[in-house]
Amino acid sequence: MATQGLNFALNNPSPCFSPTKAPIPSKFRLFTVKCSAPLFSDGAAVDLGLAGRPWKTSNARLVLEDGSIWRAKSFGASGTQVGEVVFNTSLTGYQEILTDPSYAGQFVLMTNPHIGNTGVNFDDEESRQCFLAGLVIRSLSISTSNWRCVETLGDYLAERNIMGIYDVDTRAITRRLRQDGSLIGVLSTEDSKTDQELLGMSRSWDIVGVDLISGVSSQEPFEWVDATKSEWDFNTYGRDGEPYHVIAYDFGIKHNILRRLASYGCKITVVPSTWPASETLKMKPDGVLFSNGPGDPSAVPYAVATVKELLGKVPVFGICMGHQLLGQALGGKTFKMKFGHHGGNHPVRNIRNNRVEISAQNHNYAVDPATLPKGVEVTHVNLNDGTCAGLAYPALNVMSLQYHPEASPGPHDSDCVFREFVELMNSVKQHA
Numbered sequence: 112m113a114t115q116g117l118n119f120a121l122n123n124p125s126p127c128f129s130p131t132k133a134p135i136p137s138k139f140r141l142f143t144v145k146c147s148a149p150l151f152s153d154g155a156a157v158d159l160g161l162a163g164r165p166w167k168t169s170n171a172r173l174v175l176e177d178g179s180i181w182r183a184k185s186f187g188a189s190g191t192q193v194g195e196v197v198f199n200t201s202l203t204g205y206q207e208i209l210t211d212p213s214y215a216g217q218f219v220l221m222t223n224p225h226i227g228n229t230g231v232n233f234d235d236e237e238s239r240q241c242f243l244a245g246l247v248i249r250s251l252s253i254s255t256s257n258w259r260c261v262e263t264l265g266d267y268l269a270e271r272n273i274m275g276i277y278d279v280d281t282r283a284i285t286r287r288l289r290q291d292g293s294l295i296g297v298l299s300t301e302d303s304k305t306d307q308e309l310l311g312m313s314r315s316w317d318i319v320g321v322d323l324i325s326g327v328s329s330q331e332p333f334e335w336v337d338a339t340k341s342e343w344d345f346n347t348y349g350r351d352g353e354p355y356h357v358i359a360y361d362f363g364i365k366h367n368i369l370r371r372l373a374s375y376g377c378k379i380t381v382v383p384s385t386w387p388a389s390e391t392l393k394m395k396p397d398g399v400l401f402s403n404g405p406g407d408p409s410a411v412p413y414a415v416a417t418v419k420e421l422l423g424k425v426p427v428f429g430i431c432m433g434h435q436l437l438g439q440a441l442g443g444k445t446f447k448m449k450f451g452h453h454g455g456n457h458p459v460r461n462i463r464n465n466r467v468e469i470s471a472q473n474h475n476y477a478v479d480p481a482t483l484p485k486g487v488e489v490t491h492v493n494l495n496d497g498t499c500a501g502l503a504y505p506a507l508n509v510m511s512l513q514y515h516p517e518a519s520p521g522p523h524d525s526d527c528v529f530r531e532f533v534e535l536m537n538s539v540k541q542h543a
């Protein structure tokens with residue numbers, strides 16, 4: 112499919128896919144990028160005093176820190192919002208993306224041009240709210256049609272106070288992000304704010320070094336029981352006997368991680384990000400899961416300290432942020448990538464069995480394998496750019512993935528890793 116091919120190419124940093132480099136203006140010059148078709152842009156008809164148009168005209172601006180201004184039409188909430196712009200190459204699954212807490216502080220730009228056609232439903236929520244800064248899309252579907260739909264995307268965002276824009280050249284912005292790396296932007300529907308003011312806001316804000324986990328984690332421990340609904344579940348692996356008790360650290364956990372663990376027969380207690388390791392050990396779990404979560408892994412040393420305290424005492428599994436925290440706890444370093452990986456089409460090689468999995472990914476940071484101590488194995492590699500996509504330290508019963516085996520949205524190729532975690536807990540229990 113042509114769109115699928117384009118989205119693969121966007122994630123691949125290989126020079127043969129690089130778009131032509133557009134000139135970037137000097138840091139302090141503002142310029143407007145014309146992107147809408149003339150028929151739909153503000154302009155002549157209004158100036159000439161002709162009757163008002165029945166369609167919406169541009170009423171929002173996205174000002175990027177490189178000085179570019181993108182005129183667009185707003186939907187969802189109004190106001191002014193700052194965040195880091197990242198592009199996501201998933202073709203479907205915008206509701207799961209909107210409710211993935213790992214997007215806190217970020218504007219998600221969907222490279223698939225047509226968004227909103229299936230509306231939103233009760234089943235696809237990945238957390239209790241939308242934590243992202245806003246949504247940037249090319250075309251907002253004018254009709255909504257799906258058997259699960261309960262509401263339109265626009266109403267859903269407005270109720271949750273999340274800003275969205277459409278009729279903006281998402282391809283051009285994506286090229287810019289690929290060439291120059293992630294950019295901070297300010298989205299505004301407020302005419303009272305000047306372009307210079309918005310540019311100033313984008314240049315005085317940063318996402319690096321900020322603890323975003325504390326804003327998304329649950330505040331109290333709770334039990335999780337829901338498994339994947341039987342009509343959606345394809346797992347046939349069943350276990351007899353007592354379920355394994357897993358303590359899941361909530362750094363911004365996606366519900367489908369919990370559903371998949373429950374489907375593999377785990378009893379789950381979710382604990383806040385600041386839950387002391389000593390309390391976890393008192394609960395005598397069979398395993399501990401460190402979840403995904405937003406922001407910079409170096410900004411949460413308290414979480415790294417908790418992970419360190421648990422290493423070697425109980426089998427552990429890290430997903431995305433959890434993988435990065437494990438990398439640091441084992442003595443390694445994390446670094447910020449140029450534009451990260453966001454989408455449901457990232458090829459990863461599982462080095463242990465030499466199979467390639469197409470995976471769902473959402474991260475801007477990665478573990479530098481060269482900084483890891485002896486004994487830590489890189490188990491998975493991202494085939495687009497060779498970055499570390501999974502780790503294991505068998506001596507301490509550690510396993511982790513940089514990406515999302517729970518998908519939501521995305522392919523299910525990596526689902527069997529939940530079984531591997533159950534088998535790890537099983538073998539540790541048998542040898543205790």
Ligand SMILES: NC(=O)CC[C@H](N)C(=O)O
Nearest residue numbers: 403404406431432475476
């Ligand atoms: N999905 C996640 O857990 C993301 C981890 C981290 N916030 C990153 O961007 O790399």
